[in-house]
Amino acid sequence: MRPPHVLTQTTSRVLEPSDLDAALAILDRDPVANAFVTARVQIAGLDPWRLGGEMWGWYEHGMLTSLCYAGANLVPICATQRAVRAFADRARRAGRRCSSIVGPAGPTAQLWRLLEPGWGPAREVRTHQPLMVADRLPDDMAPDPYVRRVRKDEVERIMPACVAMFTEEVGISPMAGDGGLLYQARVAELVGSGRSFARFDADGKVVFKAEIGAATDRACQIQGVWVAPEYRGKGLAAPGMAAVLRYALTDVAPVASLYVNDFNTAARRTYLRVGFQEVGAFMSVLF
Structure with missing residues (x-):
């Protein structure tokens, strides 16, 4: 296996299977928000055919810092503002192949602002979708035994x-x-x-x-x-x-x-x- 790419400049590129550990480390920063993409990567790795899309990486001073999944959905992951701009440039060049853009509200809103002039209008934009979590069963709500x-x-x-x-x-x-x-x-x-x-x-x-x-x-x-x-x-x-x-x-x-x-x-x-x-x-x- 080839060693992971080490970049000395600020840039973006399509990740390869050898970048798997670095990508998983980024995904692990927010296991709740990134669950959808993490689950796919854990099963399929970073091979585009198995993953159902490409994984784009953004490097700051040679270190992978942000990701963007580009498949049926376009999903910014732990994406900084500079990373979002780079991902938008790459998406514009590739042309729209996704059926939706979805992800944390801040980076997704920035990504859409950059892509809307070329990709718009959208069929629908849902700007605020609360992300909710639970780690225990409710004390005052019995589960339906028929489910x-x-x-x-x-x-x-x-x-x-x-x-x-x-x-x-x-x-x-x-x-x-x-x-x-x-x-x-x-x-x-x-x-x-x-x-x-x-x-x-x-x-x-x-x-x-x-x-x-x-x-x-x-x-x-x-x-x-x-x-x-x-x-x-x-x-x-x-x-x-x-x-x-x-x-x-x-x-x-x-x-x-x-x-x-x-x-x-x-x-x-x-x-x-x-x-x-x-x-x-x-x-x-x-x-």
Whole structure:
């Protein structure tokens, strides 16, 4: 294996597999905010084909200090202002290949300001999405005993709820484009790994569901929280989330996180009831 690149100038470049340890050290600075990218890198390394995108690195005086994941999402990671400018220059030259820009609110906002003249307009910009964490179960909220792991033979039963959640959240159907092949594969992957959870009614319909979408040994990220419309307002969300949180903290990682749209006041109240606390904010730019 070749030794890692040592640069003596301030510059950016595409990282290579030999840079893995240095990249992981950057990701480890904020295990909660970086859980999504860290989980991918721990599984795939830095090979672009396996990773599903490139990892860009920013060097200050020869030391790697910031990262940017450039795949289906463009994600600035521990990015300084100078790093963001360099990543924006690289992104402009490459042209937009991502479906969203997402990450900590400050660097993401700066990145979008630099890219908007060439990449805009966006379909939607969500400037403030509270990042919330929990490291213990709530004392006053019993987990819903009917929320359980989705079995591998139940992928077709959970899929309509996943499609409905995605469409409500993102504004477009995940079945567009490739007919939903990639999305169905992702749902099946989460079910197969035991990270998809749901409550079914007597007829086998999903009434509540959520997934643990990214997982490392230090933090995991809950996503895709959804209650069937006819069951909303009936008190299912908080006990359901408590059940998923129990699985997360018991089986996956010592800290569970999620991020939520600031305008979704009902969801934010639910997460606070379950014991989540705001620790920062994300921003998303959707194309």
